Amino acid sequence: MSFIKLTQRINRKSQIYNCLSQYFFGTATYKGKPYYDVVISGCGPVGAGFACALSNSPYFQRTSKDESKSILILDNQKPPKIEEVSLNQTPDQRVYSISGSSQKFLQSIGAWNLLDHKRIGKTEQMQVWESNGQGYLKFHLSESQQDSNLGLLMENNNIVAAIVKRLEELDQVEFAIPDSIEKFEDSQENDNIQLIQLKSGKQVYARLVVGSDGRYSAVKEKKGIPTYGWMYNQMGVVCSIKTTKATKNTAYQRYLEGGPLAILPLWDDYSSIVWSVPPYQYEELMKLSDEAFLNELNHALCKPSIMDTPTLALTPEANKSDFTSPPIVTQICNKRLAFPLAQLQSRRYIDKNVALIGDAAHSIHPHAGQGVNMGFNDAVALANIVIKNKRVGHNIGDIISLQEYENQAKLFNYANAISMEFIKKMYELPGPFAFIRNVGANIINNNSFLKENFMKVASHHPLAPSSYEWESQN
């Protein structure tokens, strides 16, 4: 028998075996073990968003209900249900400022309409000032932009629950929760596919394993991908508060000696805080009673600045100060949580049959609220490339196929990390530099051209992907 005939016979045999196995067990198999195109470790906003992007593409959709699913998603914890999110009176402590690009992404995967919209805060004005001078920056929408916003404020739970609901509607993903990756087995005989041992004892094959399992990513650790960067000597303290409704829909950020304090307006009187503080202050703040913590917050927001700086009005209108006094915090609504702040980058975002997205690939200081926006950009860039490769028949886990993702995502994330680091460092400069910074802030504040361009870049970063392969019909 010729070699070709023998291979054809083996292929036919394995196809028959796959068909029977799909029929009886509902799963495609390879060498007797379940097989998936993509296994995603981590069903947070970024991993779930990526799974949803693929599920929207015809290249990852089943033609019939009997056919097995080509995507498996693993998580240690059950994702929230949107009905439970809506029932909760108090906001989730983890709140993100969602950029225009991220809004478009959520719309394109069909999760937008499933969010609980009553819980979304809309930023119409943003004020940035400091305790070390009188300079401030105030961003607001022009008359013609009243239907727009400077970022939407959304709870982590609301986002994850809406995406998971959309995944359930699309029904193209198999969930294995709770389960996670125990180890990567050597699939020596076939380099194009990865054998994975799961904690549940199951073994599965995947063409591509996506690590979206957060900063302490198991995928990154088990693949031995190094991380570089540094820990800031700071913790981010988060919780929900109620405030007086001084100026509705205004987000505030005050740079204090220990780090920035942000107040993000949600619905009714609710807001969320992110307070970056050094370890000694973190320990003190976490020990305080709610009442004492409330007093600390009001003091941090309202204490007078320690230095006078000229206002430098460049136009007659600019002489009228539009500084808005921050609202008064009236109630602490839930437990304070904290997370260590860091500037971290994975040395590589890809490996053979592996890609990292979201916090698994990078994390930055939350002072510009870009963490999850950068993660969504990774999800878009990777989904675009995986769908393109699947369409033309390339192996989606091949390192050369994945290289384009790494190049695109790193360019965007490095540019973002450098600009965020620059702003952070600027606000840390002491003494005479603080004077120059305050004067600089006033110059920018009086220049509407500069401010409009800052707002444009924050909403739709020029390096962020703007087209979605899953919307393409070919």
Ligand SMILES: Cc1cc2nc3c(=O)[nH]c(=O)nc-3n(C[C@H](O)[C@H](O)[C@H](O)COP(=O)(O)OP(=O)(O)OC[C@H]3O[C@@H](n4cnc5c(N)ncnc54)[C@H](O)[C@@H]3O)c2cc1C
């Ligand atoms: C308390 C807190 C408050 C925060 N507040 C802000 C903020 O105000 N602004 C901001 O920009 N950023 C904030 N962040 C950071 C922000 O949450 C992240 O940037 C964002 O969640 C990244 O999304 P992700 O999907 O990549 O990772 P994550 O949201 O961390 O999701 C990872 C998912 O993987 C799962 N997982 C973890 N390990 C495994 C494993 N071994 N196997 C399987 N699944 C696993 C987790 O259960 C989770 O569902 C905060 C973080 C914390 C912890």
